Amino acid sequence: MAHASEADTTVASLSETPLADLHRKLGARMVPFAGYSMPVQYPTGILTEHNWTREKAGLFDVSHMGQCFLVGPDHATTAKALEALTPGDFQGLGLGRIRYTLFTTTEGGIIDDLMVTRAADAGADGTLFLVVNAGRKTVDYAHLAANLPEDVELVVAEDRALLALQGPLAAAVMARLCPAAATMGFMTAISAAIDGIDCAISRSGYTGEDGFEISVDADKAEALASRLLAEPEVAPIGLGARDSLRLEAGLCLYGHDIDEATSPAEADLGFAIGKRRRADGGFPGAGRILSELADGPxxxxxxxxxxxxxxxxxxxxxxxxxxxxxxxxxxxxxxxxxxxxxxxxxxxxxxxxxxxxxxxxxxxxxxxxxxxxxxxxxxxxxxxxxx
Amino acid sequence: MATYFTKDHEWVRVDGDIATVGISDYAQSQLGDVVYVELPEVGKQLAKGDEAAVVESVKAASEVFAPISGVVEGINGGLVDQPAKINEAPESEGWFLKLIIADKGELAGLMDETAYKAFLETL
Structure with missing residues (x-):
């Protein structure tokens, strides 16, 4: 019997997430993914994990993804800096709001897709929080560093983990551990403590289900994950089920469904291009992207x-x-x-x-x-x- | 009945001139949940090493190779509707196909169960 390759088989010095020990304790099968050793499945297997997430609440370690901040003097300055690299409307992004966007090339291709959050706390205004794909971190950070204006700084958060709690019972779990989170709207963010651990919580995800993404200090990640896993609705879910869940939800995986040769219009991601940006342009690749949106790609x-x-x-x-x-x-x-x-x-x-x-x-x-x-x-x- | 194994994790159980072929428990555990299987047509002539069947898990597709040469005498058609049988009982009810053995001499190149277990230890 011969396996088709499981995508990324380069073995050279893999990184680990702060939850690597926990994955091993839980009996995960670890595989190389985007330079990290990641759990592809736990002993129950991908089908069971997939169905669990659709019926209850699955906990995913997505700490391999890149978390960074753009820090400027005020919201307008930081938002404009990001708008120079993406087709999203960030000047119009409200406090505590999240938006999906794309870094585009001057030819209208996609460098990466990412989530952008404006903190709910007005005191932190001028800062945007970005979550980018693991496999594109290096490219994205170099792109930002080369293109941000002098008064907007890129701060990479190397010391943070990212967990996703996804599924129809995720909100019930959060209602017990962090009541403030259970009443959040979709694509909003708050800072709150879960069982005494300070977290940045988003109501968002990559499964098509209701759910939360939780950014936490790396040294608190295992305590938080263990606390969530102690809830009866919650089971650990690997990358295998993450992929089948996102495919059923019709969501793009960078490097597969979208890449630098693919335009947002071709990828049917027109929703990520803000109304004002459609009218005014002024983002990389706007010529191609706007004409494709108008005339069809x-x-x-x-x-x-x-x-x-x-x-x-x-x-x-x-x-x-x-x-x-x-x-x-x-x-x-x-x-x-x-x-x-x-x-x-x-x-x-x-x-x-x-x-x-x-x-x-x-x-x-x-x-x-x-x-x-x-x-x-x-x-x-x-x-x-x-x- | 003697059972032999290949380094590609197929097993062959020999009963007279007929060899039953499947994948090992190790193979199914590596594959994960099997969701699709494609079996050869009865009567198909297979040379040792030919693609005999295809098995797909949620993650990936894999080929099952003919461990020895022969003509396909029967297939486990029930797997098509119940591919999970391959995970549940890989070395019994989850068999793939039966071959009319062309050359029993080819069996000498395969591992017996003890040798296969020792081989798994090296992986």
Missing amino acids: PRLRVGIQPEGRAPAREGTEIHDATGTLIGLVTSGGFGPTAGGPIAMGYVSADSAAPGTSLTLIVRGKPLAARVVPLPFVPHRYFRKSAS
């Missing part, structure tokens, strides 16, 4: 449902009804909640409408598939009722 990221049971993995060729190669699968596998194979990939614009018949070439054989709307599993983000 030549190719589009779509959801793909293969017929039958065979998964179509990343790199699978996509052909249209005439047998012409029109793109590649960029993420593909088995969706436990979807109950079958699911994939995302790029197709030419005239084949992007839901329902369009496609042919995937899996192990040399044609496999019927069709374009379907994303996500595969409906998002269940927390929506605060307007009152």
Whole structure:
């Protein structure tokens, strides 16, 4: 039997997160990922972990991701500095609000996707908190360092861990341990203590479920994780289930679904381009990106449902009804909640409408598939009722 | 019945001229939850080392190689609807296929259970 490679197999001196000991204690299988030794699964396995997260609350160690601050004299200055590198509206970002954005290249490609938080505390104003992908930290920090104005400083938070608590019962867990968090709106952030440990808490995630992302001092991370795991609804979840959950939620994975050759319009990430930025431009690659948003890009990221049971993995060729190669699968596998194979990939614009018949070439054989709307599993983000 | 193992973690159980082929418990534990299996057609001629089947977990696809040469005499069709059998009972109910053995001499190149266990210790 031969394994297809599990993506990143370079072994050279892997970093560990502050939770490495805990992962080993929990019986995790550790694999190299983006330069870190990370838990791909715990003894229960990916299917069980995936389903647990959809039904209860899963705890993920995402400390490999990059956490940094942009520190300027006031909000407008820092926001403008970030807007010079992204198509997001940060001048208009409210206190305690989070926004998804992209660092774009001058050619309109994507350097990375990231989350940006403006602290709820007006006293900390002028600071934006960024969370970037593990595999792009070096590139992102160099990009920021080279492009920030003199009065905005990049401060990398090397000594912090990041946990994600995701699933329909995450809020019930937080209600017991940190009542202030349980009433937060989606895509908002607060500073609060969980069981006496100071945390920066966001209501956000990468699974399509309600949930929280919790930034904490590295030396408090194991105590916090253990406290959360002591709750009956909470189980540890590895990167394997994180990937199947985010694929079902139709969310992009950098380096797979998006990269420097992919534009935000092609990737169907137009929601990340603020209204004011669409009108005014002034971000890297604005020419290409805005014209693609107006006229439609030549190719589009779509959801793909293969017929039958065979998964179509990343790199699978996509052909249209005439047998012409029109793109590649960029993420593909088995969706436990979807109950079958699911994939995302790029197709030419005239084949992007839901329902369009496609042919995937899996192990040399044609496999019927069709374009379907994303996500595969409906998002269940927390929506605060307007009152 | 003698059972043999390969370094690629297939097992072969020999009963007269028929060899039953599957993957080892170690292989299933490394794969994780199996969600899809593709079996060969009955009658297909396989040379030692040919791709005999495909097994996919949530994470990745893997090939199962023919540990010896032969003609496919039967397949465990129930795996298609119940691929989890491969995780639950890899060395019994989770078998993949039966071969009419072409050359029993090829068995000499495989490991017996003791040798395979010793081999696993080295991984």
